Amino acid sequence: MLFQLPSFFVFLAAFAAGLALCPRRLVLAYVFLASLVFYAWWYPPYTALILGYVLAAWIGGRLVRTHPRLLPVTVVAVLLPLLLFKYTDFVMTTLEELSGAGLPHIRWGLPLGVSFVTFSVISLLVDTAKNPKRPFPGFGIVAVYVTFFPHLIAGPILRLHKMVPRLSNIRIDRGAFTANAGLFAMGMMKKVLIADPVGLWVDGAIADPGQLGAIEAWFVMLGFAIQIYCDFSAYSDMAIGLAGMFGVAFPENFNRPYAATSMTEVWQRWHMTLSFWLRDYVYKYLREPMGRVLAILGTMVVSGLWHGAAWTFVVWGTIHGTIMMLEALTGHADRARQSRGVARAGFILATFGIWTVTATFFRAPTLEVALSVIAGGFGARGAGALPAEAALLTGLILVTLALHPLDTVDRIRRAVARVPAALALPVIAVLVAGCAMIAAGRPQAFFYFDF
Incomplete structure (x- = not known):
């Protein structure tokens, strides 16, 4: 369902009317179900995938809160659908070109929003594992955090601890x-x-x-x-x-x-929720083994791969990372900003x-x-x-x-x-x-x- 089409405004009017009439205790359940309807409008079978992400966020979050050592396992589990849907055919095609052998392809359509939802759930897991004393929200908050229809398809990428008080008070804000x-x-x-x-x-x-x-x-x-x-x-x-x-x-x-x-400043202004996500969950983990400058390059290569399973995106991310690496080495970004x-x-x-x-x-x-x-x-x-x-x-x-x-x-x-x-x-x-x-x-x- 596209925001700019008349069908969305029918959905929006129905959602707003239902929200106005919904008892306060049922608001989260209502928003969750309405968001699932919004997502299912595109391709109903993939709604099962979104429900899987909700369960992964809820179960995985509670698990890593008590057992932080399980964080790598839960993160890999959350990444698996993204890797399967988005990168399997890319890997197979690359191996075919290198080996000349015919390999199987899945050719599944990419579920809408899978990249953004994956990153939102990973931030939930990492932040929960790093701050186990922070109260973990109830299922309704987690479900709406993952599925709330305004951000479900293309972001912004959210952080759970910042969203809990906001999602707890969904209403028509006159x-x-x-x-x-x-x-x-x-x-x-x-x-x-x-x-x-x-x-x-x-x-x-x-x-x-x-x-x-x-x-x-x-x-x-x-x-x-x-x-x-x-x-x-x-x-x-x-x-x-x-x-x-x-x-x-x-x-x-x-x-x-x-x-x-500078290019460094571009990425502090462009798709900022992704830039900050990459800084907090990729760059900081690459910096110690790779050093500050190489970690910039590695982070931008990851950014390129996240954007698309094609060599064009890898080259794009590598070029940006190389430029930002040179800006860091020469101090150009700071001088240009001033x-x-x-x-x-x-x-x-x-x-x-x-x-x-x-x-x-x-x-x-x-x-x-x-x-x-x-x-x-x-x-x-x-x-x-x-x-x-x-x-x-x-x-x-x-x-x-x-x-x-x-x-x-x-x-x-x-x-x-x-x-x-x-x-x-x-x-x-x-x-x-x-x-x-x-x-x-x-x-x-x-x-x-x-x-």
Whole structure:
């Protein structure tokens, strides 16, 4: 069920009505069941997998609280579904290419949200094992922590100890409803009015990379940089806004990443809940045996593999890790962060350029396609020509970058809160309804649904 489609608003209205009527003691059970319905809308059989994660979190959490030495076993058990669904065919294909032998493939569809749910459950297990004296919540809290529908598919990645008091008080939050509805609407506009049209053009252009001259290739690379930001930050805004309407504060996931002065700073601003998760549960464990600098590289390789079971993602993560390693060795990240004026603008522009070029590995289906697009961008096939959609693409790219400094959760909510609800809510309703009608005519899944 996509947030931007009319079917979701039917679900949301029914959920809100049921929540308003639900007795307080049954709220957690009601939210849990409603979230399972939300997930089952996509493919009902995989609901069993989500229920398995709930049980793993509940049983495993209680187990590692009393027996912390069992943490590695429980973490591996939680990782098994992710490894099976996401990486089995990748490993088999790689072995086939190396050996020339035919090997079996499972070819199972990737369950929606499996990566995000896995990481949320692992953080629960690790934090519980490290803090056994902290009270472990009841089954209802754990079940909603894993399945709460706003974050179920693509995050943000949550931490149990921060969410317990918030999940304990789910309700229709009338005081914060308008501001969060405005945040949801802003996310919806980014998705439907910017990410989707740009993404559709990029999909068509990248399908034939050998025909891209420098101009077209740069439109592809810049277009994807805009698409991926507007698509994923849109989902995060919509998830945060939805949760906020029901009294639950989710962590912010993006903080103007294209204003970063170094790649290190980008990852402190981009998909922040993943960056902090990798810092706390991967980097800190790699740092002692590998050292600070190599641990950065190792963490980014893990990040690449988490994003996708393909060599394009491994290369993408390795490039980012290598750049961040060099920034740590030279002190560039700290100097760039402290820069001002023209120097700061230069660092921002250079960082955005590096991000844009390397993101081609993230988007391309193969390494050959990625290298072909990048080569085209640097003149391998001449200057090329302006695409027919150049005016639209240029406008959407410039609007996104111009408004980027203002695109934060707090700024948006504060701006909406200044408008009386009687004026703001009708405008929000019109914007959401308009976007929903557009989306219904050309439904596009969120890019991170594939991760």
